[in-house]
Amino acid sequence: MLMRLIPVFKGIDFFPHDLRLPFMRYKGLAIGASLIAMAISLALCMTMGLNYGVDFKGGSLIELQSKSGDADVAALREQLNGLGLGNVQIQQFGPPSNVLIRLEEQPGGEKPQQAALKKVSDATQARFTQRRVEVVGPAVSSELRMTGFVAIAAGILAIVAYVWFRFEWQFAVGAVVALTHDVLVTAGIFSLFQFEFDLSTVAALLTILGYSVNDTVVVSDRIRENLRKFKKMDLNELLNLSINETLSRTILTGVTAIAVLISLYIFGGEVIRNFNFAMLLGVVIGTYSSIFIAAPLLGYFGVKRDWSDAAAKGVAAAKTKAKA
Amino acid sequence: MLHFTRLKIVVILLTCLAGFLVALPNFFSKETVASWPSFMPKQQLRLGLDLQGGAHLLLEMDQEEIKKDWMNNLRDESRKILRTAKIGVTGIGAQGTQLVIKLAKPEDRDEALKELRKIRQPVGNVMLGGGSYDVDVNEGPDAGTIIVKVTDAGLKQRISGAAASSIETVNRRVNNLGTSESTIVRQGTDRILIQFPGLKDTKELKQLIGETAKLTFHEVHPSLSPEDAKLTAIPPGYKIYPGDKGEGGEYLLRETPIVQGADLADAQPGFDSRTNEPVINFRFNQVGARRFANFTKDNVGRPFAIVLDDKVLSAPVIREPILGGSGQISGSFTVESTNRLAVQLRSGSLPAKLTIVEERTVGPSLGADSIADGERAGIIGGIAVICLTVLAYGTFGIFACLGLVVHLILTLALMTLIGSTLTLPGIAGLVLGVAMAVDANVLIYERIREELRVGKTPVAAIDAGFQRAFVTIADSQLTTLACALIMFWLGAGPIRGFAVTLTIGIMTSIFASVTVVRLLIWYWLKAQPKGRITTVPV
Numbered sequence: 046m047l048m049r050l051i052p053v054f055k056g057i058d059f060f061p062h063d064l065r066l067p068f069m070r071y072k073g074l075a076i077g078a079s080l081i082a083m084a085i086s087l088a089l090c091m092t093m094g095l096n097y098g099v100d101f102k103g104g105s106l107i108e109l110q111s112k113s114g115d116a117d118v119a120a121l122r123e124q125l126n127g128l129g130l131g132n133v134q135i136q137q138f139g140p141p142s143n144v145l146i147r148l149e150e151q152p153g154g155e156k157p158q159q160a161a162l163k164k165v166s167d168a169t170q171a172r173f174t175q176r177r178v179e180v181v182g183p184a185v186s187s188e189l190r191m192t193g194f195v196a197i198a199a200g201i202l203a204i205v206a207y208v209w210f211r212f213e214w215q216f217a218v219g220a221v222v223a224l225t226h227d228v229l230v231t232a233g234i235f236s237l238f239q240f241e242f243d244l245s246t247v248a249a250l251l252t253i254l255g256y257s258v259n260d261t262v263v264v265s266d267r268i269r270e271n272l273r274k275f276k277k278m279d280l281n282e283l284l285n286l287s288i289n290e291t292l293s294r295t296i297l298t299g300v301t302a303i304a305v306l307i308s309l310y311i312f313g314g315e316v317i318r319n320f321n322f323a324m325l326l327g328v329v330i331g332t333y334s335s336i337f338i339a340a341p342l343l344g345y346f347g348v349k350r351d352w353s354d355a356a357a358k359g360v361a362a363a364k365t366k367a368k369a
Numbered sequence: 370m371l372h373f374t375r376l377k378i379v380v381i382l383l384t385c386l387a388g389f390l391v392a393l394p395n396f397f398s399k400e401t402v403a404s405w406p407s408f409m410p411k412q413q414l415r416l417g418l419d420l421q422g423g424a425h426l427l428l429e430m431d432q433e434e435i436k437k438d439w440m441n442n443l444r445d446e447s448r449k450i451l452r453t454a455k456i457g458v459t460g461i462g463a464q465g466t467q468l469v470i471k472l473a474k475p476e477d478r479d480e481a482l483k484e485l486r487k488i489r490q491p492v493g494n495v496m497l498g499g500g501s502y503d504v505d506v507n508e509g510p511d512a513g514t515i516i517v518k519v520t521d522a523g524l525k526q527r528i529s530g531a532a533a534s535s536i537e538t539v540n541r542r543v544n545n546l547g548t549s550e551s552t553i554v555r556q557g558t559d560r561i562l563i564q565f566p567g568l569k570d571t572k573e574l575k576q577l578i579g580e581t582a583k584l585t586f587h588e589v590h591p592s593l594s595p596e597d598a599k600l601t602a603i604p605p606g607y608k609i610y611p612g613d614k615g616e617g618g619e620y621l622l623r624e625t626p627i628v629q630g631a632d633l634a635d636a637q638p639g640f641d642s643r644t645n646e647p648v649i650n651f652r653f654n655q656v657g658a659r660r661f662a663n664f665t666k667d668n669v670g671r672p673f674a675i676v677l678d679d680k681v682l683s684a685p686v687i688r689e690p691i692l693g694g695s696g697q698i699s700g701s702f703t704v705e706s707t708n709r710l711a712v713q714l715r716s717g718s719l720p721a722k723l724t725i726v727e728e729r730t731v732g733p734s735l736g737a738d739s740i741a742d743g744e745r746a747g748i749i750g751g752i753a754v755i756c757l758t759v760l761a762y763g764t765f766g767i768f769a770c771l772g773l774v775v776h777l778i779l780t781l782a783l784m785t786l787i788g789s790t791l792t793l794p795g796i797a798g799l800v801l802g803v804a805m806a807v808d809a810n811v812l813i814y815e816r817i818r819e820e821l822r823v824g825k826t827p828v829a830a831i832d833a834g835f836q837r838a839f840v841t842i843a844d845s846q847l848t849t850l851a852c853a854l855i856m857f858w859l860g861a862g863p864i865r866g867f868a869v870t871l872t873i874g875i876m877t878s879i880f881a882s883v884t885v886v887r888l889l890i891w892y893w894l895k896a897q898p899k900g901r902i903t904t905v906p907v
Binding site for chain 2: 048049051052053054055056057058059062108110155156158159162166174175176177178179180181182184185192193195196199200203204206207208211244245247248251252254255256258259262263266267270290291293294297298300301302304305306308309311312313314316317320321324
């Protein structure tokens with residue numbers, strides 16, 4: 046049969062499975078460092094602010110391609126600065142023939158945005174073709190900003206609700222702290238380096254939430270399983286065991302995800318580079334938070350020890366009674 | 370548990386086959402697919418505007434204008450009703466969304482209330498609404514005053530009606546632009562989204578929808594000039610209109626038009642036979658023609674004004690009654706602007722001005738580049754995943770990769786089936802879906818290894834691996850699904866496209882990476898010589 050054609054060989058089990066890294070011993074250090082990182086990120090976002098893209102700040106973004114030869118950015122800058130459109134940012138974008146122009150939001154409502162776009166189009170159409178135009182007026186940009194933040198908050202809430210429903214409240218608290226950490230620290234790095242923060246960054250943050258909680262759930266699941274298996278084991282020891290047992294999976298999945306993201310980052314084109322960067326950052330931060338925040342927090346909160354079926358039934362019965 | 374019943378195998382294989390067939394057209398060009406025999410599926414995945422190029426415009430109606438128009442209508446109507454009922458009025462003033470009517474004799478108030486309440490229109494579901502109207506007519510605070518107030522429900526209905534008719538008008542205007550299919554849909558209460566695939570230049574489109582194109586014909590005040598009217602008082606029912614050219618030229622016109630653009634039967638661009646300048650030739654419908662004929666009969670020797678969007682284009686003197694119902698509009702037109710105006714007039718006027726609040730246009734070259742980049746990155750990323758998986762899990766790694774292929778095909782097939790649109794962020798969602806699918810296999814295989822380490826037999830270890838890992842997979846996929854659904858409900862544009870592919874990816878990954886891979890492993894086990902399975906190639 047066909048199956049005979051498939052070569053039979055074992056994979057390389059690169060991971061030393063009897064390895065027991067003492068994650069829990071440094072839980073205070075890890076959580077402390079994470080809290081400090083969160084505080085710094087928050088402070089950065091408050092003081093330096095986020096470098097909002099057109100989606101959130103309003104204004105225009107125009108990508109042009111020179112009709113012949115490389116684009117002369119200096120000449121273009123001089124020309125556009127003469128149009129009286131406030132601060133005009135021009136940068137080379139991808140190949141040397143392409144430039145990206147950013148206009149700040151023009152004062153006076155919706156119509157001046159289109160007027161500004163028209164001025165730039167008229168000034169450049171002889172030498173450039175337009176590859177991309179994005180104009181976002183003040184009404185839409187403030188709505189998008191709102192939607193973006195609500196989406197992230199709702200994403201965290203939905204996840205926490207699910208974790209609470211499937212596990213115990215201590216797990217949900219661990220998850221919410223870990224997820225908030227991921228979002229805050231990623232935003233903090235974006236603020237520190239003033240990377241552009243737009244709708245696609247929000248999409249990336251939501252994806253990071255998904256990835257990070259995926260990691261957290263895998264570890265939590267193992268913790269729950271071990272709680273059933275080792276009824277008398279010290280909690281910190283049990284948490285440490287669970288993290289170590291799932292470590293090979295955590296690393297392999299992480300490496301695969303990072304490999305794909307790097308390929309997208311390098312080859313995926315200029316337009317989604319920002320998104321991919323946020324994702325790469327997030328996968329690393331998300332993996333860290335599952336191991337160093339979500340699980341260790343359980344060590345502080347403690348957790349229900351009796352996970353036997355009888356106990357579970359008892360809880361369920363109590364719950365239905367309470368409902369009735 | 371590893372065992373599959375014959376029925377189950379047939380269902381799994383049929384699902385894979387169906388998915389393959391549905392996804393197949395996406396790998397070929399439109400022309401190739403069109404030449405296939407009729408029993409083959411032909412639907413292809415729609416590409417988003419960011420991938421195929423095109424224009425996306427979000428327009429907002431001017432609500433203030435709609436309100437103002439309505440208030441003017443209400444005032445005219447109230448005046449007419451009170452006049453017919455022979456109730457004296459000393460003044461009607463509009464304040465925001467209410468009219469204050471002062472009656473000449475306070476004792477007329479009850480009678481006036483009764484008459485004015487005839488203009489109310491019921492709003493919403495009459496059966497359930499419980500007597501809700503678009504305007505409320507009540508006594509004012511002072512004796513002899515009546516307040517006509519627009520209700521919230523009424524305003525909402527007005528705006529929604531205006532949006533609906535705007536969409537129709539925009540649709541008719543845009544259809545003149547040419548070949549490709551555009552979609553025009555309402556967003557929220559007062560916004561209209563136009564998506565126009567393949568459109569390279571939005572200038573023409575913006576000009577077409579940028580004007581309300583409200584054409585009206587007005588009576589010019591017979592004796593008073595606008596300058597004199599400003600010095601003394603503007604007679605009731607009249608209003609000063611600016612000329613089209615901007616400088617100076619003002620006209621004192623009766624506010625209620627003689628004939629409106631809605632009464633036009635046709636409008637075509639043309640040239641004046643004497644001066645050869647571009648003009649618009651128009652023809653009224655029956656109602657319009659009769660009204661215009663009556664007016665011109667009575668007013669020979671006097672001027673009338675042709676007004677477009679509240680600006681006077683021209684005010685010719687009527688030399689003889691115009692009975693045929695057709696005529697010519699001249700102004701400072703160019704050939705281009707007459708072409709455009711003719712389209713706008715034929716399509717009807719917009720109830721209110723539309724403002725562009727968001728524009729996203731992607732040229733075809735960028736779209737093509739994005740597809741090429743996405744494909745290249747996808748292939749390289751895919752190879753990386755395959756190498757890693759096979760390296761880490763050997764033979765079972767190959768099965769996992771086969772599962773991945775099924776996963777991708779099924780995701781494509783589902784997206785094609787539900788007619789969703791693939792966007793650039795959508796491709797990213799596809800990638801995350803792949804990562805989730807790989808993760809499922811990693812979880813299973815790591816578990817199998819663990820079970821082997823504690824000394825289980827190969828078959829038992831495989832069985833336990835699938836069973837134990839499944840709980841974790843379901844939990845982790847469901848939480849991600851919850852996140853994706855939130856993105857879908859709340860998200861705008863790019864977030865939504867991402868959420869759709871991610872959701873579909875999660876759904877197919879459980880089938881492809883768990884069920885299909887398990888089936889492959891089961892086949893592999895069966896193919897081994899009986900009782901000879903000593904090691905598991907994982």
